Amino acid sequence: MISVRPIPLGRAWDLIDSCLPVITRACPNLETLDVAGDLRRVEPLVTSLVLVGRTEDPAAASRAIAQSGLLSSTATRADGRIAGTHRGISIEVLLARPQDYGSILCRATGSDGHLLE
Numbered sequence: 001m002i003s004v005r006p007i008p009l010g011r012a013w014d015l016i017d018s019c020l021p022v023i024t025r026a027c028p029n030l031e032t033l034d035v036a037g038d039l040r041r042v043e044p045l046v047t048s049l050v051l052v053g054r055t056e057d058p059a060a061a062s063r064a065i066a067q068s069g070l071l072s073s074t075a076t077r078a079d080g081r082i083a084g085t086h087r088g089i090s091i092e093v094l095l096a097r098p099q100d101y102g103s104i105l106c107r108a109t110g111s112d113g114h115l116l117e
Contacts, residue, residue, distance in 0.1 A: 007089060012039050012046035015089055019049070019070060023093065026068035027061040030054065031098065036108035048090035052105045058095035065093055 007015075016035060023033060030053045034040070037050030055061045058080035066077050071084035071091065083092040096104040 006045035006047045009039070009042065009044055009046055012049060012089075015087060015091075016049055016051070019051070019086060019091065022068050022070045023051070023053070023065060026064040026070070027053070027055065029057065030061060030095075031056075032101075034105060036094070036105055037092075037110060040109045048092060049086070050108050051091070051093045052101070052108050053093065053095045054098055054101040055095055056097060058097060061095045062093075 016039065020033065024030060033051055033053040035050065036052045037048060038046040039049065053061060062077060062080055062082050065071075065082050071082070071086055072088075073084050077083075080095045081092070082095075083090070085091065092108075094104055094108055
């Protein structure tokens with residue numbers, strides 16, 4: 001993930017609110033799109049924005065997000081995962097098939113210490 005400055009929780013929600021309509025327009029076949037990571041854990045400072053979506057075709061959704069113009073730079077794009085920056089803040093979108101969605105959401109929410117327990 002791209003290293004960037006942490007932002008307050010409220011600012012992170014503002015950024016997510018600006019991302020959601022772009023992603024849902026680009027990927028009409030998304031069944032759901034949820035926050036994960038710092039935002040889902042309600043951390044006071046958020047270091048990256050993480051979203052997890054459920055879709056039958058993660059590769060197509062990843063391509064659609066890449067083409068949506070949401071990310072000003074794209075560091076990583078693979079089937080089912082796209083990461084880059086949006087307004088200078090790191091954002092990662094993980095896309096999962098329905099049968100994998102729950103485990104990917106749990107893993108993306110973390111924290112690493114909690115997941116090891």
